[in-house]
């Protein structure tokens with residue numbers, strides 16, 4: 001296992017770090033988050049100017065090129081200050097950019113990828129329904145029925161992050177009920193949010209506050225054939241690559257937030273005084289920080305190792321799941337200890353520790369819950385399927 005970067009990747013990481021420090025400081029992101037339901041257009045434009053939306057999109061389609069290694073490097077550096085606001089970039093990166101790159105046809109790639117890369121077009125992912133997120137197939141009630149020149153979609157999605165400000169939804173629907181296995185007969189569509197029959201409403205939530213997560217109601221929404229992604233009925237299997245990409249980006253986001261937690265905890269331990277000395281002299285607080293540093297190193301090794309494997313074309317379902325579970329649990333524990341180290345100021349909205357704590361909490365639940373993730377890891381080890 002190695003985290004050695006190529007010269008090109010190391011340069012990209014350093015350039016990104018300088019850009020993050022100059023353009024999206026923690027204070028800037030903290031203030032953006034305070035505006036709660038306002039989409040941070042200025043931040044989106046900064047990301048466009050930096051070329052961030054084109055990361056992972058092939059150059060022939062107007063992107064910056066790069067692989068999952070580049071995506072994880074960017075996600076980590078960005079999340080160090082942005083925390084959950086990082087999803088402003090992340091959602092379109094894996095839902096639109098990667099899914100279209102993986103399973104779009106030539107004309108869909110030509111039509112959409114350059115616009116995503118330039119920041120002209122945003123996408124959101126609409127898979128989860130109220131009837132079940134972990135048991136996504138069991139809970140899938142949204143239907144797509146073939147009509148003349150397209151499909152008629154009916155149903156209701158929840159928690160679709162970024163849907164309120166997206167141009168297209170990457171939407172999963174059941175397109176065939178006469179199937180031997182429920183994983184068959186599922187299709188993925190690019191649904192324009194401007195379509196007649198769509199109602200989108202924001203759902204209040206604990207963290208990631210300026211990137212709205214939404215319910216999406218679809219009432220007889222017509223989607224032309226040209227916006228079906230890949231093969232009809234094969235959507236579940238097509239999603240695998242996107243999901244593995246998403247899990248690893250999630251892990252990298254957690255690692256970036258962990259970097260932010262350690263930075264702030266260390267600074268506070270060196271400057272805050274109690275009983276005539278800096279609190280960094282208290283052994284128990286040193287142990288908290290030492291634990292965080294070990295989690296950071298473990299997380300970094302696993303994320304980089306998996307990213308390199310995935311970039312080489314290897315099957316990384318197990319490793320991506322492991323990276324997502326470990327990094328989400330490490331950052332969650334670290335942010336909690338971080339609040340303890342900062343004392344009352346850790347609970348204050350004037351510091352970032354509470355943001356890391358709130359924003360990282362989600363990643364133990366989604367995109368796959370850590371319980372379900374462990375089920376899959378156990379199954380990959382040869383144990384009987386437990387669900």
Ligand SMILES: Cc1cc2nc3c(=O)[nH]c(=O)nc-3n(C[C@H](O)[C@H](O)[C@H](O)COP(=O)(O)OP(=O)(O)OC[C@H]3O[C@@H](n4cnc5c(N)ncnc54)[C@H](O)[C@@H]3O)c2cc1C
Pocket residue numbers: 124125126127128130131132133134135158159160161162205208213362365366367368369370371372375386387
């Ligand atoms: C802020 C936020 C943003 C989100 N963004 C998106 C998005 O952009 N697009 C999208 O499609 N979805 C999104 N989601 C949905 C997310 O992926 C789901 O919440 C997640 O998959 C869990 O599903 P659920 O909430 O229905 O929980 P449930 O499936 O109801 O699970 C409840 C509990 O039961 C446990 N459980 C269920 N089955 C098993 C089992 N077999 N073994 C052990 N334990 C089990 C779970 O681990 C969990 O602890 C988002 C969610 C949130 C909260």
